[in-house]
Amino acid sequence: MSEAVATAPDQRPAAGQTRRFVVSRLKPGDLRPRFDDFEVVVADWTTVLDVLRDIRVHQDRSLTLRYSCCHASCGTCGVRVNGKEVLGCVTNVAGLGAGPIVVEPLANTPVQHDLVVDMRGLYEGLQPPQRPLVRQSERKRADDADRDGAAEFVRFEDCIECGLCLSACPIVGTDPRYLGPAALAAAWRVAQEPRGADPAAVLAWVDDEHGCWRCHSSFECSEVCPAGVDPAGAIMALRRELTARKLRRLMGLGRRVDDE
Amino acid sequence: MSETPQAGRLPVAARRRGIRGWVGLRGRHLGAAAFLMNRVSGLLLVGYLYLHLGVLFLLTRGPGSWSSVVALFKNPYFRGLESLLILAILVHALNGLRLALVGSGVGVSHQKVLFVAAMSVTAVLIAAAAIAMFTVG
Numbered sequence: 001m002s003e004a005v006a007t008a009p010d011q012r013p014a015a016g017q018t019r020r021f022v023v024s025r026l027k028p029g030d031l032r033p034r035f036d037d038f039e040v041v042v043a044d045w046t047t048v049l050d051v052l053r054d055i056r057v058h059q060d061r062s063l064t065l066r067y068s069c070c071h072a073s074c075g076t077c078g079v080r081v082n083g084k085e086v087l088g089c090v091t092n093v094a095g096l097g098a099g100p101i102v103v104e105p106l107a108n109t110p111v112q113h114d115l116v117v118d119m120r121g122l123y124e125g126l127q128p129p130q131r132p133l134v135r136q137s138e139r140k141r142a143d144d145a146d147r148d149g150a151a152e153f154v155r156f157e158d159c160i161e162c163g164l165c166l167s168a169c170p171i172v173g174t175d176p177r178y179l180g181p182a183a184l185a186a187a188w189r190v191a192q193e194p195r196g197a198d199p200a201a202v203l204a205w206v207d208d209e210h211g212c213w214r215c216h217s218s219f220e221c222s223e224v225c226p227a228g229v230d231p232a233g234a235i236m237a238l239r240r241e242l243t244a245r246k247l248r249r250l251m252g253l254g255r256r257v258d259d260e
Numbered sequence: 261m262s263e264t265p266q267a268g269r270l271p272v273a274a275r276r277r278g279i280r281g282w283v284g285l286r287g288r289h290l291g292a293a294a295f296l297m298n299r300v301s302g303l304l305l306v307g308y309l310y311l312h313l314g315v316l317f318l319l320t321r322g323p324g325s326w327s328s329v330v331a332l333f334k335n336p337y338f339r340g341l342e343s344l345l346i347l348a349i350l351v352h353a354l355n356g357l358r359l360a361l362v363g364s365g366v367g368v369s370h371q372k373v374l375f376v377a378a379m380s381v382t383a384v385l386i387a388a389a390a391i392a393m394f395t396v397g
Contacts, residue, residue: 083287110275117275168288170295173281217359219291219371232291233368240365 016041019093021051023063024104026111033111035102036060042093048103049077049088052115064113072226075162079115080104085164085224106167122163125183128205158227159185165221165231177210181221181231184212188234191241203242212238294355294375301352308345336394343390350385354378 019042026033038055049067056063067077070089077088082102093101109117165181166172172180179187190202206212212235221231277284282299285292318325332338358374361367367374 080287083284085287107277107281108275170277170281170292173277174279176276216295217291217362217371218288218295220288223289223291236362236365236368239363243364 016043018042019051020100021055022100022102023052023055023115024102025063025114026105027062027113033104037100044092044094046093047089048079048081048086048091048093048096048101051093051101052079052088052103063115065115073160075160075226078106078162078164078167080106080167085167087162087164087226090226106163108167108169108172109163117163119161119163122161122166122180122182125180126161126186128183128202158229160227162226164224164226165229168220168224170218170220171214171216175210175214178214179206179208179211181215181235184215184238185229185231185234187212188238191238203238203245206238207242212242290372290375294358297351298355298359301348301355304345304348305352308348339393343386343393346389347382347386350382351379354382 018039021038021040022035023038024033025036038059040051040054040059042051049065049070052063052065053067056065065077065079065088067089068074069076072087072090075087078085079088080086080103081088081091082096085106088103103115105111105115106117109119109121111117159182161182163182165185169178169181171178184206187202187206190197191199208214215232215235217232217236219232222229222233225231283296285296315329318329333342355375355378358371358378361374362371
């Protein structure tokens with residue numbers, strides 16, 4: 001057990017609370033994960049990522065985790081805490097209720113080491129729609145001063161590529177060919193705002209039994225998304241757009257989606 | 261797919277949650293509950309279809325079997341099962357209506373409200389149906 005309060009020593013409270021963490025472990029060669037128990041003293045402001053880092057520093061140097069920015073921007077510290085997908089860096093331990101806290105890697109993705117999963121599936125899924133990073137509407141105006149050196153952009157697209165949506169989706173868990181909520185949300189962004197991309201090609205890509213029609217509307221992707229992207233809403237919007245185009249074609253008012 | 265781990269990774273298929281992701285509600289939200297209810301009610305309706313075909317087959321065995329089937333229908337336990345059937349129909353139909361709406365891009369941001377409304381109507385209708393079944397006839 002660690003005697004140190006997780007996270008910065010200079011912010012240690014006078015009295016901390018000891019919490020039990022059950023952490024999934026899987027090393028190269030293991031066929032199944034095992035669960036290790038750790039007890040960590042936490043404060044009101046301690047996050048799950050603080051705890052994991054504390055365990056690594058004070059209790060088990062072999063615990064493997066991934067993180068970078070520590071402020072919900074990079075999307076690298078996604079884990080499942082008590083079954084729910086979260087970013088560890090912004091998940092406060094005090095808000096997790098009583099009882100042991102179970103920390104597992106994201107689901108539906110190969111585990112490389114302990115809490116680190118292989119994100120290639122997500123990144124490869126985002127390639128076909130040529131996901132735009134910046135909304136046209138969010139480019140800086142010509143008269144804006146370039147105060148932060150971010151050139152012409154005000155902000156990046158909302159998706160932080162954390163993969164929480166893929167872990168939470170029940171269909172990703174059963175259909176390996178399903179495009180998944182992240183890629184479909186990216187496709188809807190292209191359909192909304194092509195900026196040189198071909199929206200017809202993207203719509204034809206998602207108009208498939210393993211595309212937007214495969215979603216079974218559990219809305220878990222939108223529930224767990226830490227950036228408010230609402231992938232489920234995007235999937236429903238894709239369906240609405242495809243249905244409207246098909247109806248227009250049936251009435252002789254338009255061309256096939258993949259002909260446009 | 262081989263079960264032999266390669267380069268420290270489990271086979272991809274082994275890392276997918278599979279059907280556990282459909283039935284496990286730990287850490288999930290209202291939409292997942294609706295998703296699960298639709299699948300359970302759908303399976304119940306499929307099971308009922310075969311049960312119904314079996315009962316119809318019994319009726320082909322003559323007037324005696326007809327009388328015994330009617331007596332079975334009046335059994336309180338059977339009426340309880342029929343109430344469960346009506347519940348499954350209502351859940352599947354009304355939640356299906358919600359899914360048809362949001363799947364067409366209508367009321368997507370209100371999907372939780374639509375689910376609560378659908379289940380509220382279900383509760384009223386199943387209560388009325390159960391009262392009728394256990395008091396009439």
